[in-house]
Amino acid sequence: MLANIRIVLVQTYHPGNIGASARAMKTMGLTDLVLVNPRCFPDGEASRLAAGAEDVIDSARIVTTLEEAVSDCVQVVGASARLRSLPLPHFDEPETMAQELVVHAAVDPVALVFGRERFGLTNDEIRCCSHQVSIPANPDYGILNLSQAVQVLAYETFKAWRRRPESQYRQPRPTEERQPTREQLTHFHEHLSRVMQASGFLTQPHARTEAQLQALFARARPSRKELSLLRGLLRSLEESPNEG
């Protein structure tokens, strides 16, 4: 699915943007990079900014026209901040675009196309696209750096992929701490209550105050270890000369 998603950069001016885009792609599981007539490639700047994604750079295909880059694709989404000259189907939200892209990518190659840093895509290049997408941004300053635009669209694409059942993506989670039982919590509540009364904070059992504090601790969801820690603190408070 992700392997079917191609990133195409058209006539990129700064080789650093190629490197940074390769890194952005790889962090989001994308590896198919095609460069249409890059100004300056290969280049040390591209490798330097690729920083661990050199394999993406090294396997990048170089072609002379956008047509060559996307001829086998069933969906070609042009990323453009500028006004569209042709009324292609347009995604206002990268999120919606990504959801459609990954569905097609399950079966056939698809492509996300990025234009030149300053000039975007020509009309002929827009004709190679089936859709356009823009990244909603600050109306006063809305043009993202090329590799940043690649990062954002790759991020939404990876998100859409994660949410597909076929991806079987598992969120990495630290091992869950063991939770206390209701009985252990009750002992803690009683202990807390005794300490509050012994300190003079409560002159008698006060259901509302005790319930509020118990709710606060409930929100924190103390683990067994943390509950032990709290019980230890309560014991020290009980034994200190200020008690009673």
Add this chain to the structure above:
Amino acid sequence: MLANIRIVLVQTYHPGNIGASARAMKTMGLTDLVLVNPRCFPDGEASRLAAGAEDVIDSARIVTTLEEAVSDCVQVVGASARLRSLPLPHFDEPETMAQELVVHAAVDPVALVFGRERFGLTNDEIRCCSHQVSIPANPDYGILNLSQAVQVLAYETFKAWRRRPESQYRQPRPTEERQPTREQLTHFHEHLSRVMQASGFLTQPHARTEAQLQALFARARPSRKELSLLRGLLRSLEESPNEG
């Protein structure tokens, strides 16, 4: 609301990352930048990569500790790819984090904190945070460049803000083309039908084929101008010697 959202960069090593982060922020409507003990700032590289967001760089506050940077904040979200050493409340999804962040930002300052390129945040710095967020990424290569991480989280923050009714954000749209009436569409369908029969493609009215083509054109939602264009084409086909 957006003005209450602060971006804090802790001990950034590469001034270029500061510049690129400022640009990323500004594209997403954020302007409050605080730098904790940057290695090298101000710097030509920072200004160069800020590219139109120099105002964000110029108004950046420089402090020596993270505590100073966030003391007035009611929510401080640490962005970290690495394993958490303290079980702070954690957002697995930047989207969820952003939704909560903008709600708090309606009333009070909040902060998104980014650590050093190589080492992230120290335990003491994590203690200054109320929450942590990670950006779901490729398990084999999941560390985004610092300014890319800023771009992604700023993008989700701007998205969450746009979706709040208070933002009154209006999606820029090109002027809608005028749509044809049902009567005009019917004339088009009849014209198409005549041409198909005259050409020999249909030997008689064929409801199914005609309905399929009409549905195809319906999906394209031709504007009045486009319908005129199609009618003109049909007329040329009718008048050409190959007809009939």
